Amino acid sequence: MSERPAGVRPISAPGHMGVDYEERVDFGRLRRHRMARAREALAASECGAFLLFDFYNIRYATQTWIGGALGDKMIRYALVLRDRDPILWDFGSAVRHHKLYSRWLPEENWRPGFLGFRGAVAPEAGLMHDAVTEIRGLLGEAGALGAPVGVDIVEPPFLFELQRQGITVADAQQPMLDARVLKSPDEIMLLNQAAAMVDGVYQDIVEALKPGVRENEIVALANKRLYELGSDQVEAVNSISGERCNPHPHNFTDRIIRPGDQAFFDIIHSFNGYRTCYYRTFGVGSATPAQADAYKQAREWMDAAIAAVKPGVWTDAVARVLPRAQDFGFDSELAAFGLQFAHGLGLGLHERPIISRLNSLEHPMELRAGMVFAMETYCPAADGISAARIEEELVVTDYGTEVLTRFPAQDLFIANKY
Numbered sequence: 001m002s003e004r005p006a007g008v009r010p011i012s013a014p015g016h017m018g019v020d021y022e023e024r025v026d027f028g029r030l031r032r033h034r035m036a037r038a039r040e041a042l043a044a045s046e047c048g049a050f051l052l053f054d055f056y057n058i059r060y061a062t063q064t065w066i067g068g069a070l071g072d073k074m075i076r077y078a079l080v081l082r083d084r085d086p087i088l089w090d091f092g093s094a095v096r097h098h099k100l101y102s103r104w105l106p107e108e109n110w111r112p113g114f115l116g117f118r119g120a121v122a123p124e125a126g127l128m129h130d131a132v133t134e135i136r137g138l139l140g141e142a143g144a145l146g147a148p149v150g151v152d153i154v155e156p157p158f159l160f161e162l163q164r165q166g167i168t169v170a171d172a173q174q175p176m177l178d179a180r181v182l183k184s185p186d187e188i189m190l191l192n193q194a195a196a197m198v199d200g201v202y203q204d205i206v207e208a209l210k211p212g213v214r215e216n217e218i219v220a221l222a223n224k225r226l227y228e229l230g231s232d233q234v235e236a237v238n239s240i241s242g243e244r245c246n247p248h249p250h251n252f253t254d255r256i257i258r259p260g261d262q263a264f265f266d267i268i269h270s271f272n273g274y275r276t277c278y279y280r281t282f283g284v285g286s287a288t289p290a291q292a293d294a295y296k297q298a299r300e301w302m303d304a305a306i307a308a309v310k311p312g313v314w315t316d317a318v319a320r321v322l323p324r325a326q327d328f329g330f331d332s333e334l335a336a337f338g339l340q341f342a343h344g345l346g347l348g349l350h351e352r353p354i355i356s357r358l359n360s361l362e363h364p365m366e367l368r369a370g371m372v373f374a375m376e377t378y379c380p381a382a383d384g385i386s387a388a389r390i391e392e393e394l395v396v397t398d399y400g401t402e403v404l405t406r407f408p409a410q411d412l413f414i415a416n417k418y
Helices: 027-043 055-062 094-101 127-141 156-164 173-180 185-208 215-229 289-308 315-321
Strands: 049-052 077-081 087-090 110-112 149-151 169-171 233-241 262-271 278-284 341-344 351-355 372-380 387-397 400-403 413-415
Touching (some): 027 049, 027 077, 027 185, 087 094, 127 156, 149 156, 156 169, 169 173, 185 215, 185 278, 185 372, 185 387, 185 413, 215 233, 289 315, 289 372, 315 351, 351 372
Parallel strands (some): 149 169, 278 413
Antiparallel strands (some): 049 077, 077 087, 341 351, 372 387
16 A cells, blocks of 8 residues: 555545434435536447446446346346436336436336246247337437447347347447546545445454364355345355365355465445455464465565555556566466456446556556556465465555555465464
């Protein structure tokens, strides 16, 4: 973390409740910021409109959210037009709810829509045809019918229907990711609150991390505590111990944790939509020299990467500080991807910037104040089974960085030391 200039306050993580005596997250300001950024992205593109299916782009542009169970069903979609309010087609009674409680858009802009649950209703039923016909009419009213329509993600039958009705399709995912890359103070505060919740969960994990507990029990504990603390979605909890640490499996099992295990966890959840990706590694009761050495190396890689992060630095310079794939036992950067890298955090888990030796050396981007990302390092131990995994969430500031992840990680933390 960079030294904070005199007079600059740290990023706050206030309570969840709005109060009259402190300035906390201003959700009206947050909505205005996100809508403005989406419109600016559209105005800077060749497109006459964006048609959004990505759940996070929809939330960013319309300020709506419904249950995560519908997030991969490709049935919600939003049309962002130049100089007009966005229009959202949503699932069932959610539309009535938006009309009552989401008053920042005109009532007629909340519309029912259904495209078939990823093909469960065949395209021949006409749902996609009717939806595209309606969209085409709105494009005509807005004078945007002749311009390309940017789409972020799409089912092939819907894409084919757009083309059949004479609509040229362009890419909206790239401009929307560009819009989302710089976080406002409200977004950063929400990301900090989400991280503070995980700080507390790691304290609970440390107290529970004893021989006889199973990996899945730690997952259950983390889920329970996060929802008690106010999480709106626990996307995943990695729980990995003992011989499962190397190679990294990226999942959890019912393995019983044993004395002397090295164990690491990744907690991925969101608070008001803003996510964490937050690894910590522990020794269970004790640690061997090989485990301690692996942790020390992972920490050195992490500290060097953090020290390289500054506004105006390009991501290739940060990537070069990270170890090469061959330095930790892999043949190529592709085979090692995801172990030594950074990824943007926001409404999505993997936003810009993505910093790694795989992509950044040839295609770097400039780091700017307001970017938030998670930096990850991994080091296998000489015993062939243990490994250390560390992750820190960073905010790029005018003066360097602020670290949002606060649970102790400078040295290998021994839980319930013998």
